[in-house]
Amino acid sequence: MTVPSPISHEERAALSPAQARALFRDGLQVPTPGFSAGYAQANLITLPKEDAFDFLIFAQRNPKSCPLLGILEPGEISSELLLGGDIRTDIPGYRVFRNGELTEERADVTGLWREDLVSFIIGCSFTFESALLDNGIPVAHIEQGCNVPMYRTSIETSPAGKFHGPMVVSMRPVPANQVADAVRITSRFPSVHGAPVHVGDPGVIGVPDLAHPDFGDAVEVAPGTVPVFWACGVTPQSVVMSSKPELAITHSPGHMLVTDARDLQYQVP
Amino acid sequence: MTVPSPISHEERAALSPAQARALFRDGLQVPTPGFSAGYAQANLITLPKEDAFDFLIFAQRNPKSCPLLGILEPGEISSELLLGGDIRTDIPGYRVFRNGELTEERADVTGLWREDLVSFIIGCSFTFESALLDNGIPVAHIEQGCNVPMYRTSIETSPAGKFHGPMVVSMRPVPANQVADAVRITSRFPSVHGAPVHVGDPGVIGVPDLAHPDFGDAVEVAPGTVPVFWACGVTPQSVVMSSKPELAITHSPGHMLVTDARDLQYQVP
Numbered sequence: 001m002t003v004p005s006p007i008s009h010e011e012r013a014a015l016s017p018a019q020a021r022a023l024f025r026d027g028l029q030v031p032t033p034g035f036s037a038g039y040a041q042a043n044l045i046t047l048p049k050e051d052a053f054d055f056l057i058f059a060q061r062n063p064k065s066c067p068l069l070g071i072l073e074p075g076e077i078s079s080e081l082l083l084g085g086d087i088r089t090d091i092p093g094y095r096v097f098r099n100g101e102l103t104e105e106r107a108d109v110t111g112l113w114r115e116d117l118v119s120f121i122i123g124c125s126f127t128f129e130s131a132l133l134d135n136g137i138p139v140a141h142i143e144q145g146c147n148v149p150m151y152r153t154s155i156e157t158s159p160a161g162k163f164h165g166p167m168v169v170s171m172r173p174v175p176a177n178q179v180a181d182a183v184r185i186t187s188r189f190p191s192v193h194g195a196p197v198h199v200g201d202p203g204v205i206g207v208p209d210l211a212h213p214d215f216g217d218a219v220e221v222a223p224g225t226v227p228v229f230w231a232c233g234v235t236p237q238s239v240v241m242s243s244k245p246e247l248a249i250t251h252s253p254g255h256m257l258v259t260d261a262r263d264l265q266y267q268v269p
Numbered sequence: 270m271t272v273p274s275p276i277s278h279e280e281r282a283a284l285s286p287a288q289a290r291a292l293f294r295d296g297l298q299v300p301t302p303g304f305s306a307g308y309a310q311a312n313l314i315t316l317p318k319e320d321a322f323d324f325l326i327f328a329q330r331n332p333k334s335c336p337l338l339g340i341l342e343p344g345e346i347s348s349e350l351l352l353g354g355d356i357r358t359d360i361p362g363y364r365v366f367r368n369g370e371l372t373e374e375r376a377d378v379t380g381l382w383r384e385d386l387v388s389f390i391i392g393c394s395f396t397f398e399s400a401l402l403d404n405g406i407p408v409a410h411i412e413q414g415c416n417v418p419m420y421r422t423s424i425e426t427s428p429a430g431k432f433h434g435p436m437v438v439s440m441r442p443v444p445a446n447q448v449a450d451a452v453r454i455t456s457r458f459p460s461v462h463g464a465p466v467h468v469g470d471p472g473v474i475g476v477p478d479l480a481h482p483d484f485g486d487a488v489e490v491a492p493g494t495v496p497v498f499w500a501c502g503v504t505p506q507s508v509v510m511s512s513k514p515e516l517a518i519t520h521s522p523g524h525m526l527v528t529d530a531r532d533l534q535y536q537v538p
Contacts, residue, residue, distance in 0.1 A: 053318075056325040057340050071326050073430065161342065187538045190459055194537070268463070268537055269456045 013037040020258040021082060021090040029092045029107055031147065031254040033126060040192070040263050041256035042069055042081070043122040043233035044091060045240070046109075046249040049074045052118035054161025058239070059120065061158035064231035065167055067123040067191045069261065075115040081259040086110075087119050093252030095237070100244030109249050117249075122233045123192035124256055125170055127263045131185050137178050140219040147254045148172070149213035150232050154206025155197065157239065165242030169197060170232040171210065173225035182228055191266040198229040205229065215253045282306040289527040290351060290359040298361045298376055300416065300523040302395060309461070309532050310525035311338055311350070312391040312502035313360060314509070315378075315518040318343045321387035323430025327508070328389065330427040333500035334436055336392040336460045338530065344384040350528040355379075356388050362521030364506070369513030378518050386518075391502045392461035393525055394439055396532045400454050406447050409488040416523045417441070418482035419501050423475025424466065426508065434511030438466060439501040440479065442494035451497055460535040467498040474498065484522045 007015075007023075012034045015023070020035045032041055047055055052074075059066035070081045077086050088110045096104040096112065106112075125148070129139050141148045148170045155167040174182045179199060187195040198205050210227060211218045215234055221227055240248045251257060276284075276292075281303045284292070289304045301310055316324055321343075328335035339350045346355050357379045365373040365381065375381075394417070398408050410417045417439045424436040443451045448468060456464040467474050479496060480487045484503055490496055509517045520526060 049322075053322045053325070056322070056329075057342060060325075060337050060340050068329050071329055071429075073326060160340075184538050190537055268459055269453050 009034055017258045017260045018084060021085050024092040025086065025089045027107065029255070032092065032256045032258055033142075033254070036258050038130070038262055038264075040069070040259045040261045040266060041124045041126045042259050043124055043236070044087065044119060044249070044251040044257055045122065045236040046087070046117050046119040047245055048114070048247055049116045049118050051162065051245040054163050055120065057160035058157070058163040059122075061160050062235070063190070064193055064197060065157060065233070065235035067193060068120060069123050069191060069259070070121040072119040072121070074118050076119070079121075081121055081261055082257065083260050087257070088113055091251050091255060091257050093255035095250045095252050097237075097240050097248040097250070099246060100241050105252060112249065121257060121259070122236065123266065124233050125193050125230055126256070127192040127266055128186045128189040130263055131189065131267070132182060135181060135185055137174060137182050137185070140173050141217065144219050146217035146219065148216050149210070149218055150215035150234050150253070151202070151207045152214045152238055157235065162245070163239050163243045165239040167197070168215070168232045168235045168238045169205070169229040170216075171227050171229050173219065173221040174228045175224055176226050179226055179228060186230065188267050188269070190268065193230045193232070196228050197231050200226055202227055278303055286351075286527045286529045287353060290354050293361040294355065294358045296376065298524070301361060301525045301527055302411075302523070305527050307399070307531055307533075309338070309528045309530045309535065310393045310395045311528050312393055312505065313356070313388060313518070313520040313526055314391065314505040315356070315386050315388040316514055317383070317516055318385045318387050320431065320514040323432050324389065326429035327426070327432040328391075330429050331504070332459070333462055333466060334426060334502070334504035336462060337389060338392050338460060338528070339390040341388040341390075343387050345388070346382075348390075350390055350530055351526065352529050356526070357382055360520050360524060360526050362524035364519045364521050366506075366509050366517040366519070368515060369510050374521060381518065390526060390528070391505065392535065393502050394462050394499055395525070396461040396535055397455045397458040399532055400458065400536070401451060404450060404454055406443060406451050406454070409442050410486065413488050415486035415488065417485050418479070418487055419484035419503050419522070420471070420476045421483045421507055426504065431514070432508050432512045434508040436466070437484070437501045437504045437507045438474070438498040439485075440496050440498050442488065442490040443497045444493055445495050448495055448497060455499065457536050457538070459537065462499045462501070465497050466500050469495055471496055
């Protein structure tokens with residue numbers, strides 16, 4: 001559901017990424033859709049170096065779920081994706097997992113920081129949603145003012161080292177005559193999940209009921225639309241639950257890193 | 270220059286990737302262009318695990334030079350890119366670097382194998398050359414029957430850990446009225462170097478003389494054509510020379526891994 005905010009829709013969209021990050025650093029805790037129009041938002045997963053090597057291989061083997069936009073080397077807290085920023089404070093909500101269990105939600109993870117922590121910045125489907133809208137394809141959760149519905153599936157990721165587990169997907173109902181366009185348009189964004197992984201019957205990928213997503217909010221699937229499923233950047237959180245690394249820090253779903261990279265930087269012709 | 274081979278052009282093209290790899294395993298040492306038409310050929314770099322973490326970050330930061338098609342975990346010798354194969358024997362020529370110096374060329378590296386070696390399989394521009402030809406864009410080194418010319422440039426790669434050094438590019442002269450098409454077509458192959466990194470004056474990227482490539486063979490740059498430069502998978506060899514890891518094993522330029530992946534698998538719309 002949309003969260004009340006002291007900032008209007010127009011003000012959010014007009015903020016530079018650095019201004020948006022400064023607000024979150026100063027304590028604003030809201031979902032990020034609508035902030036800094038035209039700039040890419042991203043998922044975060046931070047792991048001890050001991051596990052980061054396996055996760056890097058995992059990401060390479062699962063580029064649709066874990067498209068890497070950037071990596072902060074051990075102990076690094078900033079990069080050109082968040083110029084002048086601090087990865088420990090600039091996201092409006094964090095989750096902390098210990099041995100695969102969600103133990104805490106925090107607004108700031110500075111107190112947990114260690115010099116061996118490696119941060120992975122992973123593409124987010126919000127980037128291609130602008131392209132869908134610009135091409136006249138409706139996006140239900142935006143129209144319905146809620147978070148995108150996400151589901152754990154029976155699709156297994158390709159394992160690497162200790163990391164394994166089911167793929168998480170996001171779902172958007174698309175009018176049947178626009179499914180081909182939705183495939184074509186999102187295929188042009190391979191760095192932010194790319195083409196759909198499944199079109200049609202949710203049961204085939206182990207999703208029994210679209211009305212009960214595992215993350216985010218349910219949306220209405222209107223008559224004449226087909227459910228279309230994309231690999232989702234929440235997959236690493238699901239994989240962390242299955243694979244139980246000693247420590248993992250992630251963003252809270254919907255509370256993304258607002259980066260200095262433009263959405264269109266990730267489009268190929 | 271083309272190397273005489275007991276196998277005709279038509280026979281090479283018709284071999285399955287597994288058949289081609291079996292010939293190389295049995296001792297055939299020839300450049301691989303023309304083998305197993307429609308299947309992707311790839312660059313190899315194998316490093317001790319100690320250096321592989323830094324190299325993984327390097328590859329993520331330099332996707333145009335080092336597009337990763339696959340990674341073999343420590344000690345692994347095969348993967349779905351070379352089904353039933355052996356990475357230590359199935360390439361027709363290897364180079365061995367110790368502390369950044371090329372110390373040996375070998376047909377087989379089984380005798381050097383260690384359980385801590387991690388192998389990176391990196392995309393090759395041969396994959397998009399088929400697409401250029403199919404679209405009516407001439408490829409000079411294929412017409413002239415030689416290896417593609419490659420140059421060390423003044424373009425610095427983005428460093429990661431111990432890895433740094435200049436980008437190596439391949440060059441193809443393209444008729445001026447087809448440069449736009451060449452950009453569009455190769456942009457659709459982000460996993461195999463993607464769009465060009467430079468079009469036109471070689472001096473701007475630190476290449477003084479097209480007639481003297483650092484790797485491969487010089488080609489004629491015909492009147493009315495423009496030199497177009499793509500990031501090249503030989504960049505890791507150049508980076509190894511600058512960064513001096515204890516041990517690195519690579520393919521010999523032009524002697525690639527013939528994979529079981531189809532070229533078109535790496536095309537986006």
